[in-house]
Amino acid sequence: MLAVSGLQAGYGNLQVLRGVEFTVKKGEFVSLIGSNGAGKTTLLRTISALIKRSAGVVEFDGERIEGLAQDAIVKRGLIHVPEGRKLFSDMSVLENLELGAYTKEARKKKKENLELCYELFPILKERVHQIAGTMSGGQQQMVAIARGLMSCPKLLILDEPSIGLSPLLTKQVFEIIEQIKGKGVTVLLVEQNAKQAVALADRSYVLENGRIVLEGTREELLHNDQLKAAYLGH
Numbered sequence: 001m002l003a004v005s006g007l008q009a010g011y012g013n014l015q016v017l018r019g020v021e022f023t024v025k026k027g028e029f030v031s032l033i034g035s036n037g038a039g040k041t042t043l044l045r046t047i048s049a050l051i052k053r054s055a056g057v058v059e060f061d062g063e064r065i066e067g068l069a070q071d072a073i074v075k076r077g078l079i080h081v082p083e084g085r086k087l088f089s090d091m092s093v094l095e096n097l098e099l100g101a102y103t104k105e106a107r108k109k110k111k112e113n114l115e116l117c118y119e120l121f122p123i124l125k126e127r128v129h130q131i132a133g134t135m136s137g138g139q140q141q142m143v144a145i146a147r148g149l150m151s152c153p154k155l156l157i158l159d160e161p162s163i164g165l166s167p168l169l170t171k172q173v174f175e176i177i178e179q180i181k182g183k184g185v186t187v188l189l190v191e192q193n194a195k196q197a198v199a200l201a202d203r204s205y206v207l208e209n210g211r212i213v214l215e216g217t218r219e220e221l222l223h224n225d226q227l228k229a230a231y232l233g234h
Contacts (some may be wrong), residue, residue, distance in 0.1 A: 001026045001155055001186055002047070002078075007056030009046040016042040018210040019056070024155065029187045031201035033194040033231060039210040040190045041083055044159050048080040049073055061154060075103050077154030081144050083163060089133030093124055096132050096143050100150030109152055116183070117146040120176055138169035145176065149185075156180065157188045162196075174200060194231035198222060206231070 002024040010016040016039045024030045034040050045051045047058055049070045058066040060078050068076075087096050097117060101110040118125040121142045127135065132143055141161055148156055158177065162170040174196050181187055181200070191197035198204045198221050206214040206227065214227060221227050 001028075001061055002188065003057075003059040004043075004047065005057045007043070007046060007053055007058065009042060009051050009053045009056075011042075011051075015054075016210050017046060017053075017056075020207070020210065020212055022205050022212055022215070024186060024188050027184060027186055028203065029181045029189070029201045031189045031191060031197035031204040032207055033191060033197050033204060034207035035231075036192070038207045040207055041159055042210075043207065044080060044082075044157055044188075044190055048078065048157070050080075071102075074151065077152060078157070079148045079151045079153035079155070080157045081148040081159065081161070083159040087132045087140055087143055087147075089131070091132060092129050093132055093135075093143055094128045097124075097147055097150050100147035102151060106150060106152045110150070113150045113152065117149055120149070120179055121146050136169075138165050138172065141165065141169075141173055142176070145173075145180075149180070153185060155186045155188060157190075159190045160192060161189070162191065162193050170196075194227075198227075 005021045007020040008015065008017050020043055032040055042051060046053050049068060053066055057064060060076060065073055065076065097114065101107050123139060124142060124146055132140060145158065145161065161173050165173065170193065177189065178200055189197055189201065198218060201218060203215065203217050204221050205212050216224065
């Protein structure tokens with residue numbers, strides 16, 4: 001579904017991505033882990049055309065998209081839930097969710113997708129008229145993920161969904177992501193919580209200094225001594 005090859009990008013004269021290559025298959029759950037500054041968020045922003053690449057190819061659902069505008073990429077079903085949630089804090093939960101129904105297809109399925117969101121996030125149904133900015137960090141993260149689901153994603157990209165959350169809320173968010181996986185949604189997760197990310201994913205990639213340095217299945221990486229020492233603990 002997603003194939004990235006030779007991708008290079010950065011900010012001004014600062015090169016961050018150095019020939020990144022990875023794939024995500026339809027129905028698969030893939031995690032991308034790495035330390036702060038490794039280039040994880042830059043990679044996602046480049047895929048979503050928020051940052052211009054300097055070289056490389058991004059294919060989505062069999063078509064090259066690296067030259068497309070952001071809205072055209074969204075219309076194809078590649079949905080990016082950014083780090084830091086980026087909600088409209090002075091609008092209600094429902095209004096934020098409805099903004100996710102941006103495309104024609106998503107508008108047609110708005111009622112169906114709202115029911116899915118309320119099934120996955122019961123608290124959002126209870127707080128549907130609450131102003132998003134008055135919610136806790138964990139609840140705001142739920143709104144952000146639900147807004148992404150309102151867009152009828154073929155591929156849902158989640159950037160650091162547990163950042164700033166307590167261990168309990170982090171656990172809840174990961175449980176919800178697992179349920180989303182169970183609904184058959186293809187997911188690409190970028191996450192600093194490496195152990196949970198690898199344990200949840202079908203496959204994972206490790207990004208260091210703008211390059212993929214390791215990849216493997218859940219079983220391979222959870223037993224990889226190099227990865228355990230660097231990211232997972234013993």
